[in-house]
Amino acid sequence: MEPRRAPPDRDIHTSPVTLYGEFTAIGNRKVRYGVSLTEKELIIQRLSSAPVPRNKVLLSLKDCVGSRAYRGEDNTDSAAYFTAYFYPLRKRWMSSGTSRQRVEQGFRLSALQDPGYNLEEAEKWARAVRERSARQQYQRDEVVMSELPRRRMMLLVNPQSGKGQALSLYNSQIQKMLHEADVLHTLVITERQNHARELVRDKLDLAQWDALVIMSGDGLLFEVINGLLERPDWEEAIRMPLAILPGGSGNALAASVHHYSGSTPVSSEELLTSCGFLLCKGLVSRMDLVSVHLISGPRVFSFLSLAWGFVADVDIESEKYRHVGAARFTVGTLVRLASLRVYRGRLAYLPASLDKCKDQPNQTSSLWPASKMYSFSNDNGCPIPEQNSCHSNNSVKVTRSENGLHRNIPQNPPGPQDSLLPPLDQPVPSNWVVVPEEDFVLVLAMYQSHLAEDLLAAPDSALDDGLIHLFYVKAGTSRAALLRLFLAMEKGAHLTTNCQHLVHAKVRALRLEPHSPKGIITVDGEVVEYGPVQAQVHRGLARLITG
Structure with a gap:
């Protein structure tokens, strides 16, 4: 009829x-x-x-x-x-x-x-x-978003992530959802560490794709983002819309994307369904990235977190429990609480309230496609057109200075300038807050809401607010108090526990100088060189498919 x-x-x-x-x-x-x-x-x-x-x-x-x-x-x-x-x-x-x-x-x-x-x-x-x-x-009153043209996506799957079920979950759920949404895609199964990084950096013709989809834990997305920013055409490459489908054990960004959609917390396959739905809807938002400088190597770019102390220890030491999935972090937390470590070091940061450009975004005239992009590049971190940002001074060449520290020598690498950061062997600017040498249980810098599927670490974080949520816990806290803190974090209530040893600050940049001879520093859950490190946020630098 x-x-x-x-x-x-x-x-x-x-x-x-x-x-x-x-x-x-x-x-x-x-x-x-x-x-x-x-x-x-x-x-x-x-x-x-x-x-x-x-x-x-x-x-x-x-x-x-x-x-x-x-x-x-x-x-x-x-x-x-x-x-x-x-x-x-x-x-x-x-x-x-x-x-x-x-x-x-x-x-x-x-x-x-x-x-x-x-x-x-x-x-x-x-x-x-x-x-x-x-x-x-x-018909939304949220941040400006654009609809992704539905042509072709590359979907990268790490078959070893989490419990090793990512590929079977793709076959049983995601493939069907993408077919229902008429999303054409090509499946790429990663074969080794840094496979995805090398692929997007050296071999990928971005003109053939409309989005890169990562089905894994957070580590594979870390590879993809850094591969894009290592390309000579990084300014165009980093605009490529990215998407995350939870296939690992942490799945922090996937949980954050779900949280930003306004839905109640879910986990496991329910979280996969939620992220698959958001991918099929194809809405693109800006996402902050944080550049992280290490003492003897080029910087890396981070989308999630930087950690030292308790959180980093649990993340890496719980790898042996990977077969239990997300529960590995619970097991690792209990094990580490039984023998709590303390680390000595110095911390400094630029409070967001002191940043003259705190409310000015990394602007674009539109999200898809962007007709003109901006990056932070002047002394205050304010945006200027990207054509000036290619003369970056942020890679490092290792030399030995008179005081025994490594010196950063400009090498003009790809990526935006880090105008808020002095060389690592130079003092921080006078408008930074310096925490005197202290014994820490943990230092954690977050720029998404979730640290894991069930840990709402920064509940008022937003995808492109240009903020680093800095948390640190000073020595002196008891094991019971620290356990209560992490239990409260499951609901995002840890900031209301009145823990006297917990400090939270919203910052634009930070520097961490470990003085303890041994320890672990992680960026997005990946181990990096142990030593002095500093970081700066770049507001809205990347693009993420979200809801």
Whole structure:
């Protein structure tokens, strides 16, 4: 039957019906449905001569990832079909909160014996559902976002991450979701450490791709980001939209992306479904990156955290428990609490409140594509056009100065300038806060909300706020107090525990000088050289598919 406008039915929808049709169910031609499409909803009502309770289904187009039309396998059947795929938030069984659950709605169209006409009508419905679903993305009061053109994505999977289930989860869940959303993609299985970094740095023709999707823990994304920023065309490369699908044991960025979407906390495969849904919706946001300088090597770029002390120890020492998945961090925390270590060192930082450009973003005229990009490059960290930023002075050539420290010599590497950071062998500027030499239990710099799936370390963090959330715990805290702190962090309540040894500051740059001879420093969960380190945030430098 040709779609037509439905009679007014103001009790079931808030916007006018733009398309109406009556179809049969797939697999049961005796069941008939009246289907109404508004700008915001797909409304399905079973048609029956007798009253049927609760026979209306309302599905929000914000939850729709795609719709397609097709012919059946029986060539003698003139009917056509259209199916729409939704992932609405539903209450979880026997637990609080909600999670996204797949809903598939399909209908059979057989108005005429002409199969071409029926397929044309099915395609009209599928196209209308997709178009109205896409329009919902712009009816938000959140940060400026743009819709990713759905052409082709490269999806990199680390088959060894987490419990080693990333590839099987791709096959069982993600491949189907991307097909439903009509997202073309090519699967690349990484074979070794730094495989992805070398691929995106040396071999990848970015013009062939619209996004790079990482299905792993946080380590693989670390490789990809640094590979992009090591390219000669880094200014263009770092605009490539990235996406994260949780396939590891930490999955901190994936948990952060889910948190930023406003949904209640989830974990494991529910988190994968949520991130898969956001990927299919294809909305691109800015994401801060932090450049981290090491004493005897070039800088690295970080999207998540820098850690020294307790957090870094747990992260690395819990690798032996990787087979238990995210629970490895709980086990590692208990083990490390049993023999708590203290580290001596000096900390300094530039408070955000003292940064003259604290409210000025790394601007673009649009997100996709960006017509003009900016990077922090003057003395105050304010943006200036990128054409001036290629003369960066931030790589290091190792020499020995008179005081025995390594000196940074400008080498003009790729990437934006770090104008807030002096050389590591020079004093910090006078407007920095210097914490005198102190014994620390931990120092943690966060720029996303989550440290792990179940650790909400920086609850008021945002994806592109230009802030580093600096936490440090001074020596003297008891094991019980530290345990309470991490238990409270599961709900993001650790800052309200009144722990006298915990300090939190919002900063733009920092320097850490360990004085203890042994220890672990991690960047995004990856071990880096142990020694003096400093870092600066670059607001909105990268692009991330989020919701």
